[in-house]
Amino acid sequence: MAVVLLTTALVIVVALLAAVGAGKLARMEGATYPTALTRAAAAFTAVLTLAATVTAALAALFA
Template sequence: MTVAIVLLAVGVVLVVALLAAVGAGMLARIDCATWPTALTRAAGTFAAVLALAAAITTALTAFLA
């Protein structure tokens, strides 16, 4: 049961990160950025969301363990 919850949480985090990256890339393109710039902003957003999720997980681990 615990493995299923962990996999579901990982899936949700990845979906949220992808949606944030797509949104950032679209906003960059709407702002007349070039494709490489838009992809760089999208990649940065994706990495930032994953880093934030990792930081939150690390902080919550101290309370759960």
């Protein structure tokens, strides 16, 4: 159970770091704050979706 919680926390931290990086890069490009927030949200969602897809693929392999 602890491994699952630790892995979940790690995935969320990585997703947050990707979102912050995407938002910062968008602001450095000159995007407005709403646009930067949208790009950050898209990056966060993409990382979580990728993690869920990889988890489902691995679960299918090991099941």
